[in-house]
Amino acid sequence: MTRGKLYIVASPIGNLGDVTYRATEVLKDAAMLLSEDTRETDKLLKYLHLEKPQISYRDQNHKRILPEILKMLENGKDLALISDSGTPLISDPGFNLVRELVIKDFEVISIPGPSSVIAALSISGLPTDKFTFLGFLPKSLAARKELLLAYGTLESTLIIFESPFRVVKLLEEIYGTLGDRYVCVVNDLTKLHEKITRGHVASVLEKKAELKPKGEYIVMVAKKGFTYGLK
Incomplete structure (x- = not known):
């Protein structure tokens, strides 16, 4: 019997x-969906007019x-x-x-x-030729500072995920650790109320009241010395 993929x-x-x-076709043909959150997947399935069996898959129940899954x-x-x-897999x-399936030679x-x-x-x-994705930073302030200092020396754009309740704190940490770097802050990307804020960290912090405490944030930090021609 041919093994599944x-x-x-x-x-x-x-x-x-x-x-x-292609994603629609794969979801339609799959025998089972392994969903991070079945409720969120249900929304997509409803949009696609599909009904599929699901298993909730998270790191905690792996x-x-x-x-x-192997069976x-x-x-x-x-x-x-x-x-x-x-x-x-990306955060x-x-x-x-x-990793388990690769070791067991599944496709x-x-x-x-x-x-x-x-x-x-x-x-x-911001420059796109080199970038470093850091995901969510550690909760420890010391660990966050250490990580920012280490990666802040790279000649690449840093990309960080942050919750809406900590995004201002993150910007303050970036300013205190890396200086007044140029940043781009994105909220609710592709959604109805998508918001993009660009500028040096200090100027973005001056408008921190506009950074609404909802949705997901992506904070991108330019390499040292990049200004995009802005004063």
Whole structure:
């Protein structure tokens, strides 16, 4: 019997209309969906007029449901891993599963599509030739400062995820650690109330009241010395 495949399916990061044709076909044909949050996947399935069985897959339940996943694959069933939004594994669950399947020589196939990291970088106005994705920074203030100092020396744009309740604090930490760098702050990318704020950190902090405490934030930090011609 031919073993099943695991498809890594990128999903919309806000606007459901961004789902790709290939992703739709894979979701339609998969025997089971491994969803980070079945409620979020339900919204996409409803938009696509699909009804599919799902298993909630998170890092926390990886060991418990891995045997079931392996059994389905061994029985020739194709599975699709899908996160709440964007490309799975990028600050989302899936690494442990993919590593396990690669070791066991299962076929893992990428179904590319939306990625908030690339989408945000493409509209930032910051250098795109070299960039470093840091995901969510550690909770410890000392660890955050150490990480910013280490990566702040690179000749690349830094990309950081942050919650709406800590984004102002992050900008203050960037200013205190790296100085008045040029930044681009993106909120609710591709959604109805998408907001993009560009400028030096100090000027962005002067308008911190405009950084609403809702949605997800992506903060991009320019390499030292980059000004984009702004005074």
